[in-house]
Amino acid sequence: MAAALRWVLQLHRDVPRAAQFYSEGLNFSVNVCTLRWAELQSGPLKLALMHTNDSMEVFERDAVESPNVAVYYPLFDEMRFVQYMNHNHCLMIHTYFFSNLSSQRLYSSMLSFTVPDINSTVSKLMALGAELDGPIKYEIHGKVAALRCIDGHMLGLYEPV
Incomplete structure (x- = not known):
């Protein structure tokens, strides 16, 4: 079916x-x-x-080292995009809350x-x-x-x- x-x-x-x-x-x-x-x-x-x-908030924090990868997390109230970027052997996690899609x-x-x-x-x-x-x-x-x-x-x- x-x-x-x-x-x-x-x-x-x-x-x-x-x-x-x-x-x-x-x-x-x-x-x-x-x-x-x-x-x-x-x-x-x-x-x-x-x-x-219509607002977009941006948050950053340090995390452990990891390969570069991008992941999309669909949530009910917002779309959360988490991007892992390897920068000077330190992984930065950027989370963008897109509410103006x-x-x-x-x-x-x-x-x-x-x-x-x-x-x-x-x-x-x-x-x-x-x-x-x-x-x-x-x-x-x-x-x-x-x-x-x-x-x-x-x-x-x-x-x-």
Whole structure:
């Protein structure tokens, strides 16, 4: 049996505002919404929104000698990157707490939605704070548009012919 997708997770600075964005802009139903977590649903798709901060804290400490290695530790409240660097026979451990991942567009998800009316959906989403990323394109198979939501995540819209 294949694994079942439980939900797609996005990090947002303001979870209630992001939940409102998806609820009002794309008609998602809101199953749960707190200041730190929200679960939204559209058909079988569940979208989870988790709170993140914009600050980045850096900590350093000395440790024993070891080969160079980099390790990623995913945590629920932050992503912790630990990098071991051999420096003058003394190992330095740098731990970076990245809490602004939602604004790092290279690592963001892209969600694609089929909509009944692309023009009204784009207008609604822009009124809620989205930015259109290029013009609406009129292809043979239908209209397509790309937008960035309020925290920079890419959204694709498709209106079939």
